[in-house]
Amino acid sequence: MLLVVEQFLNGLQFGLLLFLLAAGLTLVFGIMDLVNLAHGSLYMMGAYFAATFVAWSGNFIIGILLALGATLLLGIVLEVVALRHLYGRDHLDHVLATFGLILFFNDLVRLVWGPAGLALPLPGWLTVPVQIIPGVFYPAYRLAIISVALAVALMLYIVVMRTRLGMLIRAGASNREMIGALGINIKLLYTLVFGLGAALAGLAGLMEAPILTVQIGMGENILILAFVIIVIGGIGSIRGAFVAAILVGMIDTLGRAFLPDLLRGVLSSAAASTAAPALSSMLIYLLMAIVLVARPEGLFPASRR
Amino acid sequence: MTEALLRIENLIKRFGGIVATDNLSLDVAPDELHAIIGPNGAGKTTLISQLIGQLRPSAGTIRFAGEDITYLPAWKRSHLGLARSFQITSLLRDFTAADNVAMAAQARDGHSFRFFGNARKEMGLREAALAALARVGLADRANVMVSRLSHGEQRELELAVALATKPRLLLLDEPMAGLGATESARMVRLLADLRKEVTIVLVEHDMNAVFALADRITVLVYGRVIASDVPAAIRVNEEVRRAYLGDQHVVTRHG
Amino acid sequence: MKPSSVDYRNVVAALVVVGLLALPLFSQLTGNFFVLTLFTRIVIFSLAAVSLNLIMGYGGMMSFGHAAYLGIGGYAVGILAAEGIGSGFIQWPVALAASALFALVIGALSLRTRGVYFIMITLAFAQMAYYVASGLSRYGGDDGLTIYKRSGFAGLINLSNRVEFYYLCLFCLFGGVFLVWRIVNSRFGLVVQGLRSNEQRMQAIGFPAKRYQLVCFVISGTMCGLAGALLANNTDFISPAVMYWTRSGDLMVMVILGGMGSLFGPVVGAIVYLVLEEFLSQVTEYWAMIMGPLLLLIVLFGRGGILGLIGSFSRD
Numbered sequence: 040m041l042l043v044v045e046q047f048l049n050g051l052q053f054g055l056l057l058f059l060l061a062a063g064l065t066l067v068f069g070i071m072d073l074v075n076l077a078h079g080s081l082y083m084m085g086a087y088f089a090a091t092f093v094a095w096s097g098n099f100i101i102g103i104l105l106a107l108g109a110t111l112l113l114g115i116v117l118e119v120v121a122l123r124h125l126y127g128r129d130h131l132d133h134v135l136a137t138f139g140l141i142l143f144f145n146d147l148v149r150l151v152w153g154p155a156g157l158a159l160p161l162p163g164w165l166t167v168p169v170q171i172i173p174g175v176f177y178p179a180y181r182l183a184i185i186s187v188a189l190a191v192a193l194m195l196y197i198v199v200m201r202t203r204l205g206m207l208i209r210a211g212a213s214n215r216e217m218i219g220a221l222g223i224n225i226k227l228l229y230t231l232v233f234g235l236g237a238a239l240a241g242l243a244g245l246m247e248a249p250i251l252t253v254q255i256g257m258g259e260n261i262l263i264l265a266f267v268i269i270v271i272g273g274i275g276s277i278r279g280a281f282v283a284a285i286l287v288g289m290i291d292t293l294g295r296a297f298l299p300d301l302l303r304g305v306l307s308s309a310a311a312s313t314a315a316p317a318l319s320s321m322l323i324y325l326l327m328a329i330v331l332v333a334r335p336e337g338l339f340p341a342s343r344r
Numbered sequence: 345m346t347e348a349l350l351r352i353e354n355l356i357k358r359f360g361g362i363v364a365t366d367n368l369s370l371d372v373a374p375d376e377l378h379a380i381i382g383p384n385g386a387g388k389t390t391l392i393s394q395l396i397g398q399l400r401p402s403a404g405t406i407r408f409a410g411e412d413i414t415y416l417p418a419w420k421r422s423h424l425g426l427a428r429s430f431q432i433t434s435l436l437r438d439f440t441a442a443d444n445v446a447m448a449a450q451a452r453d454g455h456s457f458r459f460f461g462n463a464r465k466e467m468g469l470r471e472a473a474l475a476a477l478a479r480v481g482l483a484d485r486a487n488v489m490v491s492r493l494s495h496g497e498q499r500e501l502e503l504a505v506a507l508a509t510k511p512r513l514l515l516l517d518e519p520m521a522g523l524g525a526t527e528s529a530r531m532v533r534l535l536a537d538l539r540k541e542v543t544i545v546l547v548e549h550d551m552n553a554v555f556a557l558a559d560r561i562t563v564l565v566y567g568r569v570i571a572s573d574v575p576a577a578i579r580v581n582e583e584v585r586r587a588y589l590g591d592q593h594v595v596t597r598h599g
Numbered sequence: 600m601k602p603s604s605v606d607y608r609n610v611v612a613a614l615v616v617v618g619l620l621a622l623p624l625f626s627q628l629t630g631n632f633f634v635l636t637l638f639t640r641i642v643i644f645s646l647a648a649v650s651l652n653l654i655m656g657y658g659g660m661m662s663f664g665h666a667a668y669l670g671i672g673g674y675a676v677g678i679l680a681a682e683g684i685g686s687g688f689i690q691w692p693v694a695l696a697a698s699a700l701f702a703l704v705i706g707a708l709s710l711r712t713r714g715v716y717f718i719m720i721t722l723a724f725a726q727m728a729y730y731v732a733s734g735l736s737r738y739g740g741d742d743g744l745t746i747y748k749r750s751g752f753a754g755l756i757n758l759s760n761r762v763e764f765y766y767l768c769l770f771c772l773f774g775g776v777f778l779v780w781r782i783v784n785s786r787f788g789l790v791v792q793g794l795r796s797n798e799q800r801m802q803a804i805g806f807p808a809k810r811y812q813l814v815c816f817v818i819s820g821t822m823c824g825l826a827g828a829l830l831a832n833n834t835d836f837i838s839p840a841v842m843y844w845t846r847s848g849d850l851m852v853m854v855i856l857g858g859m860g861s862l863f864g865p866v867v868g869a870i871v872y873l874v875l876e877e878f879l880s881q882v883t884e885y886w887a888m889i890m891g892p893l894l895l896l897i898v899l900f901g902r903g904g905i906l907g908l909i910g911s912f913s914r915d
Contacts, residue, residue, distance in 0.1 A: 074715055130715045131661055132898045138848045139894025142887040150885050263726045266719045317734030324727035328708050335711045422805030436796040447793050451805040456786040463786040509804050
């Protein structure tokens with residue numbers, strides 16, 4: 040029981056983190072129609088920035104805020120220098136160009152920070168376990184991730200659904216020409232949206248950093264998960280990304296935690312321990328396949344075209 | 345009266361709360377040219393999309409030559425002899441005119457899981473293509489890339505492609521759209537010629553063309569048939585006049 | 600085009616063919632065996648790129664998971680070898696069949712989708728194959744599997760002989776190019792290219808789109824599986840890394856760099872890409888920092904790839 044609660048919360052935390060990453064990806068795709076593989080690089084850069092700034096400032100919070108700002112800035116620079124020239128081009132061009140960016144960022148990191156990974160140590164007040172229900176303790180830091188991610192998700196919802204910027208974003212997603220006709224500076228809007236997406240990816244990266252090591256290529260595996268999520272959720276849909284992210288986070292975490300035991304009930308113990316890791320890493324892809332067979336446009340298809 | 349070639353019975357298509365096709369029934373007799381007209385938003389495009397298998401009807405049946413085709417995929421309808429031209433020209437742009445038509449001939453010549461011989465050198469397919477091109481007056485443009493054909497030529501090529509599938513019924517979705525006066529006149533002559541060999545359903549805004557060509561005219565308003573009769577009767581039909589012919593839209597749209 | 604003008608693309612293709620055929624001779628004469636090793640690898644990746652070009656360039660199906668077949672072909676050889684079945688007459692057909700089967704399943708699911716969904720789904724399925732391979736603890740898991748003995752062909756050909764192996768790879772490559780050449784001009788090939796151009800039109804004249812696309816997808820995957828079997832023999836080793844998604848990206852880059860939808864484009868692309876990689880990595884350890892932005896520039900300014908560029912010269 041205790042384990043179930045803990046794994047459930049782990050799944051939720053992972054899902055929320057995935058949401059932060061997928062939200063930026065799906066926003067950028069929905070609005071600029073840009074497939075950005077380098078989104079995972081921004082996630083990685085967020086983590087590296089955090090490790091650097093926390094070490095430099097000696098303060099976890101200050102370091103993290105600086106890292107967030109730096110990722111936002113990096114996103115804006117990236118958009119202005121390279122990616123804005125790709126709008127309106129073929130998706131294949133996007134894939135190639137941003138694939139090139141991944142190569143670039145990976146080697147840049149290797150050059151600046153070296154090939155070995157970094158650690159981002161947590162301050163003492165975040166390492167203590169918290170009693171969530173009587174008898175069940177859960178790491179404070181993971182709780183903090185859950186609350187921050189939920190807060191950001193809520194904020195994102197408010198921004199997109201309730202503000203002028205959000206109105207423009209939604210209008211832009213459904214009708215590019217229209218906001219141009221309204222005389223709104225589309226270039227600036229696009230840059231802002233991209234920066235926002237970058238900051239979200241950076242936030243996900245820096246929050247995950249203390250749990251895993253900060254290393255080259257950390258953005259790539261999780262980027263694929265983010266793709267799976269936006270495919271399941273429906274490309275361009277924030278709501279879809281949220282639902283799919285939680286779903287994927289849960290299934291992946293719970294699958295890894297409980298599948299070996301479940302299999303052991305059916306198979307011999309040796310066969311189970313062989314099959315379980317492979318099978319549990321396949322679970323979300325199976326989920327994706329099922330969703331696609333039932334709904335090729337994802338769970339919440341954006342009402343475009 | 346002979347058995348209808350195309351019989352639509354109680355067809356309904358809903359989009360959410362909107363009823364785009366409202367309990368529509370319609371018969372197209374063999375060898376007639378049946379025009380479907382109606383103001384914008386009358387549901388003509390929705391109807392066509394259901395006939396060709398692009399949209400699934402919410403209810404009702406579509407029968408073609410006695411066979412229920414209501415939920416048949418588009419490519420199977422084509423094999424039964426239902427051909428269409430597209431409202432917005434829809435050709436294989438990076439192929440030549442002859443390739444486009446030969447492809448249609450190929451579609452009628454068994455399956456295409458043939459991986460070796462050079463299909464462009466198959467005399468049978470080429471000859472069929474050239475014949476269809478000649479039929480629409482494009483014989484001398486056979487080896488021109490579609491992207492280099494004029495708009496009028498592309499519309500004619502659309503017809504050639506449809507003809508090459510050896511159709512029993514030709515569904516023409518606004519074949520005159522975007523044509524100039526001379527080109528339109530050419531198209532009307534061509535259609536007047538074609539109607540002798542194949543049953544045609546014509547959706548068109550050009551009223552001169554419709555009244556010149558049609559054996560029967562069906563008038564759609566809000567997804568419903570308000571009249572279906574010979575042109576002379578449609579011309580004097582009070583309800584049609586009220587709902588449609590008085591509509592300014594016809595005038596602005598034409599020309 | 601005037602009859603007197605030469606299409607330089609054909610000249611390039613001829614040069615590539617002659618150059619690849621003569622390479623072992625060059626390597627013998629100069630004693631430079633490294634170049635033979637490098638080009639064996641290049642020829643194998645060329646075959647993979649040629650297979651990808653069939654679906655991507657001619658079929659318009661942007662598969663971002665093509666490296667999966669390299670891995671499946673390679674693991675078929677590796678696993679059978681590890682289980683004591685060393686005959687190539689068993690290993691290779693199994694490699695092809697496994698790749699074909701995977702392509703059939705993945706294709707049937709992925710082809711339900713369009714455009715960018717298709718790119719992402721093929722990517723995700725390949726990643727799934729990668730994780731499955733990582734989970735094969737019996738066959739090395741993450742660390743991969745060493746192949747102690749190359750595929751045996753009953754004395755017909757000795758894969759451990761560098762030159763013989765090179766020519767086998769080259770034979771497979773030319774076979775692949777020939778096959779693609781015949782396919783794209785056949786009835787089947789025209790249908791597939793027609794579907795790339797306008798699927799709705801093709802359905803309207805009576806072609807069941809998915810079936811043709813799926814068959815094309817399977818042919819391509821099978822061909823790439825052959826490249827995988829060759830690759831495993833070349834490196835005497837197979838690991839999940841072969842299937843990693845950046846490998847699929849590499850293959851895409853090769854195809855586009857050389858010129859999508861041209862017969863020899865992928866071969867030229869593979870040569871240029873891998874030689875450049877080799878060259879840059881000798882200049883600096885951080886070669887990807889140059890390669891990455893180079894890709895960006897190619898996308899921004901170089902439409903139609905290298906062969907497209909050469910083709911545009913021969914047009915005037």
